[in-house]
Amino acid sequence: MKGRFDTRAGEQRLDRALEFHAQVTFIGHIESPWTLADCPKNLRQARETGQCAVLHLEPAFRAGLEGVAAGDALVLLYWMSEAPRDLIRQTPRHRTDGTGTFNLRSPARPNPIGMGIVKVLEIDTNLGVIRIDAIDAIDGTPLIDIKPHMPRADCVPE
Amino acid sequence: MKGRFDTRAGEQRLDRALEFHAQVTFIGHIESPWTLADCPKNLRQARETGQCAVLHLEPAFRAGLEGVAAGDALVLLYWMSEAPRDLIRQTPRHRTDGTGTFNLRSPARPNPIGMGIVKVLEIDTNLGVIRIDAIDAIDGTPLIDIKPHMPRADCVPE
Numbered sequence: 001m002k003g004r005f006d007t008r009a010g011e012q013r014l015d016r017a018l019e020f021h022a023q024v025t026f027i028g029h030i031e032s033p034w035t036l037a038d039c040p041k042n043l044r045q046a047r048e049t050g051q052c053a054v055l056h057l058e059p060a061f062r063a064g065l066e067g068v069a070a071g072d073a074l075v076l077l078y079w080m081s082e083a084p085r086d087l088i089r090q091t092p093r094h095r096t097d098g099t100g101t102f103n104l105r106s107p108a109r110p111n112p113i114g115m116g117i118v119k120v121l122e123i124d125t126n127l128g129v130i131r132i133d134a135i136d137a138i139d140g141t142p143l144i145d146i147k148p149h150m151p152r153a154d155c156v157p158e
Numbered sequence: 159m160k161g162r163f164d165t166r167a168g169e170q171r172l173d174r175a176l177e178f179h180a181q182v183t184f185i186g187h188i189e190s191p192w193t194l195a196d197c198p199k200n201l202r203q204a205r206e207t208g209q210c211a212v213l214h215l216e217p218a219f220r221a222g223l224e225g226v227a228a229g230d231a232l233v234l235l236y237w238m239s240e241a242p243r244d245l246i247r248q249t250p251r252h253r254t255d256g257t258g259t260f261n262l263r264s265p266a267r268p269n270p271i272g273m274g275i276v277k278v279l280e281i282d283t284n285l286g287v288i289r290i291d292a293i294d295a296i297d298g299t300p301l302i303d304i305k306p307h308m309p310r311a312d313c314v315p316e
Contacts (some may be wrong), residue, residue: 015219018300021300022177023267028292042311061268064246066258073314074260077271079180081190088222098183100224100283102304103231105311110183110219111302113235119314125258133314142179142296146260149314153200153263156231156277156291156307 010098012089018110027064028057028128030078034138041103042117046134052121053135055143057128064146065125066120072120073149076135079142083107087100114141117149168256169248176268184300185222186215186286188236192296196309200263200313201274210279211293213301222304223283230278231307234293237300240273241265272299277306 006012013137032039032053040046055076068074087108091098101109115138122131163173177208177225192210198204213234215223226232245266249256272295280289 004198015220018183018243020181021184022182022239024180024182025176025243026179027268041307052286060174061246061260063170064189064203064259064268065261066247067261068258074221075273076170077269077273085183088219089224099225101222101226103223103306107307109303110222111235113303115233115235115305115310115312117314143227145267145271147263147273148206148261150200150263154204154273154275156275 010089010091011087012098014086014088017060018085024079026144027061028055028143029143030055030135030137030139030143032135032137032139032141036082036138039061040136041136045135046136049134051134053132054154055130055132059128060126061129062125065123065128068120068123068125070120070122074118074120075147075149076116076118077145078114078137080107080112080137081142081143083109083112084136085110085112113144120151166249168247168249169245172244172246172261180285182237182302183238184249184302185219186213188213188293188295188297188299188301190293190295190297190299194240194296198294198298201292201294204294207244207292209229209250209292211290213288213290217286218286220283223277223286226278226281226283228278232276232278233305233307234274234276234301236272237302238265238270238295240296240302241267241270243313245303271302
């Protein structure tokens with residue numbers, strides 16, 4: 001947990017090892033233009049680059065794509081395996097003071113799940129391949145869920 | 159996997175057991191007015207009931223709430239332990255034909271992760287208690303992540 005993610009001023013780590021309660025299956029992965037070094041910090045930044053990304057589903061899960069079509073907005077959940085999971089207060093580069101992990105979108109969190117709402121540009125259900133407009137995830141990131149985005153249900157009132 | 163979730167016409171189950179690749183820790187739980195029998199089908203329905211809910215964080219994770227305040231919009235991720243994980247095509251009650259699991263918000267999915275964008279009404283960081291406007295999750299549902307909602311990054315263009 002040291003090295004790339006050294007503890008900075010204002011940061012705090014959990015004082016004991018995480019306990020685990022459930023298990024996750026990887027349904028596929030994300031092919032993106034990004035490495036850990038140049039990955040955009042959020043989806044808006046990723047969109048501004050104009051660089052697309054591609055989702056690849058494992059054969060067992062491809063039937064689950066039936067009904068998904070070009071033009072749809074999807075919620076992607078992905079697993080950011082590279083991030084430390086024991087940082088509970090953090091000082092990101094855009095801040096001078098520390099703040100709570102749940103007040104940040106940092107990949108370093110107890111469950112390193114990233115979320116992005118993306119647009120389908122093209123889909124081949126049989127091959128399990130979906131071209132999307134953008135994603136702020138590094139190449140090879142495991143995918144754990146795809147959901148239809150539902151603005152009426154997903155947005156907070158006003 | 160039978161009983162409450164019998165396979166209906168147009169549905170398809172995975173043909174082998176799920177493989178697991180990563181582990182999840184439960185950071186707390188959701189206190190809600192809902193049982194499995196009367197849980198609203200989505201967040202909009204839950205809001206329409208006017209019934210609030212409360213998040214309870216485990217002591218180890220409470221420092222992660224620093225900076226979260228009343229009025230904030232949060233993304234919640236929670237673990238729907240009650241749902242079967244092997245249904246890859248489904249025929250929900252509002253449809254007559256089956257469709258892919260990733261084209262639905264059903265709790266039955268390979269990783270039973272629910273997502274809701276909610277509003278903080280009141281928060282006590284020290285006690286790890288957050289009162290929120292609404293949630294479509296049954297009482298006792300384990301919580302796995304809390305993120306600040308960022309409309310500029312989270313919404314698809316146009």
